[in-house]
Amino acid sequence: MSEPTRVVVVGSGFIAGEHLSALEQLPDAEVVGIVDLNPGRAAAAAKSAGGVPWAVDLGTAIADWSADAAIVCTPNHTHPAIGKVLADAGVHALIEKPLAITPADAAELVRVFEDKGLVLSAAHTHRYAPYARAVRQAIVDGAVGRPLQARITLLGGWIWGDWRNWQIDRSRSGGHALHNGVHLLDLVTWWLGDTPTHLHAYGRKRAAADLEVHDYLMITVGYASGASAVCEMSRANQPRGIGYREVFVQGDGGTLRLPWDNEGLLSWGHDGTRVVPAGPSPFLAQARTWLAAVRGDQLEEEPVTGRTGLAAVVLGDAAERSLASGTMITLEQEAAA
Structure with missing residues (x-):
């Protein structure tokens, strides 16, 4: 060996x-x-x-x-x-x-x-999580025909520990669309197998108005083929101990739904509600x-x-610029390739 x-x-x-x-x-x-x-x-x-x-x-x-x-x-x-x-x-x-x-x-x-x-x-x-692989494989296998629209919702109740945390310092994290939003932006682009051309982001500050970053995001992405995707992410849901994940893909030949996943099993006990991880570790x-x-x-x-990571940064950066301006951002296709 x-x-x-x-x-x-x-x-x-x-x-x-x-x-x-x-x-x-x-x-x-x-x-x-x-x-x-x-x-x-x-x-x-x-x-x-x-x-x-x-x-x-x-x-x-x-x-x-x-x-x-x-x-x-x-x-x-x-x-x-x-x-x-x-x-x-x-x-x-x-x-x-x-x-x-x-x-x-x-x-x-x-x-x-x-x-x-x-x-x-x-x-x-x-990308290495069982749910993400299953969605990707189903699309590749032709389960929905040509994909036209994808949506992923990833909601959680945790926000970072206190005001010293670097994740809520925009100069260090880049903002939430870059820090966590890139996960969703990367997944929908991977699933659709398409080139993003434009993007619009909407955000809210639910945990505290003084946050520098948005703890709730709704990002819409348009692609070269005419397909679209919606990414919804929250880190301010209640109750805090429960997460939620949902995936929907519509194609010209079928529909794919993952209505509830939550990254594992929900356990209710005297010590509260918790998630028991299920499946292999990504x-x-x-x-x-x-x-x-x-x-x-x-x-x-x-x-x-690294080029995959670069493409995700291009999308995350565009989302942050859209949040700041309130406008649709047109992407340079060569930068997102």
Whole structure:
């Protein structure tokens, strides 16, 4: 057997834990260390990961640990600088979505990794979820004929912990259409297999009027073929502990509906209502596919490339501009390709 791929995890927040859990299940991956600017967080995460090394300086760490690849789980605005350090060191990368908070920065990341012949993937984890794969496969198999319209609704009751959280700081997250909305925008575009041409976004601030970002979004996308899509997302629903997901696809030959999914099973008990996850982890499928691309193995499924991440940033950025202006945004097709 070949040596396992040596992976560094950059950042130690909640989402890093999901990636670490996936890597632990893959014998061809070895977590060689965790990097975080906060020494306390880095040390705690390294201990939870089985006592791996930790560091606060990325460049020194990837050299000392002979890293082959890295998963980046840091605030969105930091991705371009971290990505450049990785590319300059010859390290492949899986970068949490969005790839960057501007199309220009995302395009530059893609260029740097392509010029060096390195694998760059954007962590659009929903693409690896069973529900998303099922919808995609049904459309590819011709279940609805030529798809004409898609709608995805993803509603949840959680909002970020407090006013210090970077996700609600527009300068760091890029806004909610970029931070979370890209998941839905990426999915509907993938399902329809079409080129987006125009977009309109409507948003509300339900949790607090002083939010810098919109915690409710309704985004409509038009495509070159005449097809359309609607993406509805909320992070301010009540009750907070229950999520809701619905998918609808209409084609010229049929209709596809996923009326309730909720990412698992609902459990009611004396301690309240909670979701019990069901099905394989999309993080595991994502890590397996990314590592196969890093090693140059034959891929069993379609990878999410850096260019995929760039296309999602173009859409998310357009949604944020539409929210700011209240107008329809016309997309440059070459930028969204």
